Amino acid sequence: MLSIGDFARFGGVSVRMLRHYDAVGLLRPARVDPFTGYRRYTADQLSRLNRIIALKELGFGLQQVAELLDERIGTAELRGMLRLRRSELAAAIAADTERLAQVEARLQVIESEGHMSDDDIVLKSVPPVRLAELSAVAEELEPASIGPVIQPLYARLLEELDRAGVAVSGPGVAYYEPLDDGAVRVHAGVTVAAEPDPAHPFDVVDLPGLESAATVVHHGSMDRVMPSIQRLARWIDGNGYRSTGIPREVSLSCEGGPENWVTELQEPVARV
Numbered sequence: 001m002l003s004i005g006d007f008a009r010f011g012g013v014s015v016r017m018l019r020h021y022d023a024v025g026l027l028r029p030a031r032v033d034p035f036t037g038y039r040r041y042t043a044d045q046l047s048r049l050n051r052i053i054a055l056k057e058l059g060f061g062l063q064q065v066a067e068l069l070d071e072r073i074g075t076a077e078l079r080g081m082l083r084l085r086r087s088e089l090a091a092a093i094a095a096d097t098e099r100l101a102q103v104e105a106r107l108q109v110i111e112s113e114g115h116m117s118d119d120d121i122v123l124k125s126v127p128p129v130r131l132a133e134l135s136a137v138a139e140e141l142e143p144a145s146i147g148p149v150i151q152p153l154y155a156r157l158l159e160e161l162d163r164a165g166v167a168v169s170g171p172g173v174a175y176y177e178p179l180d181d182g183a184v185r186v187h188a189g190v191t192v193a194a195e196p197d198p199a200h201p202f203d204v205v206d207l208p209g210l211e212s213a214a215t216v217v218h219h220g221s222m223d224r225v226m227p228s229i230q231r232l233a234r235w236i237d238g239n240g241y242r243s244t245g246i247p248r249e250v251s252l253s254c255e256g257g258p259e260n261w262v263t264e265l266q267e268p269v270a271r272v
């Protein structure tokens with residue numbers, strides 16, 4: 001038999017926790033020495049301990065854990081519950097990571113106020129381009145809403161292009177169409193030379209050119225695009241222009257991870 005210290009070590013819990021489980025009747029020792037009071041456990045009891053810990057991690061209270069164990073919850077059912085909880089935790093972590101990225105982007109904007117250079121902002125015309133694209137609706141025009149929509153669109157689009165044998169002939173171009181309810185239609189496209197074909201599970205469209213666009217090259221993840229967006233805004237306001245639409249995003253390089261991406265923002269403008 002195992003001492004309480006050894007059983008705690010093998011089970012990955014504290015001795016104090018085992019004593020608490022004993023006190024509430026959740027996990028009794030296999031034997032208690034009547035003279036010394038020392039608790040002894042068997043290795044087989046690790047199975048019950050594992051289930052207790054797993055159910056606690058699922059968010060159940062100790063009373064609920066006891067009831068579930070008394071119902072002899074099966075391994076398959078417990079595994080399913082744990083997988084569901086794992087998915088929930090992964091989603092929560094992803095959401096928290098996204099929020100952190102937005103906070104850091106906003107902090108970067110605040111810290112750079114008064115130090116933003118507009119030397120690399122270029123006013124130019126943008127030629128029309130033929131795109132293969134997929135689209136979907138995002139709730140709002142902000143990175144936290146756009147990212148979860150546009151990333152799956154691009155992944156699916158590239159798969160469909162490969163399946164259809166359509167070659168990519170130029171950069172990716174994302175553009176946005178505002179809707180009446182404040183939502184935005186997200187268009188995820190890549191440059192192609194193909195003709196439209198109703199048999200394709202994607203659209204082939206000719207995106208019109210822009211007569212005049214204020215452009216800037218953004219380096220890094222699009223989650224942190226706000227500093228570049230606000231640099232454009234300051235330049236447009238300070239140089240006698242007004243914005244006439246949502247900037248397009250042209251992918252100049254997507255090698256490596258998001259921190260290595262290079263994207264040109266093309267905001268349509270007109271003279272005030």
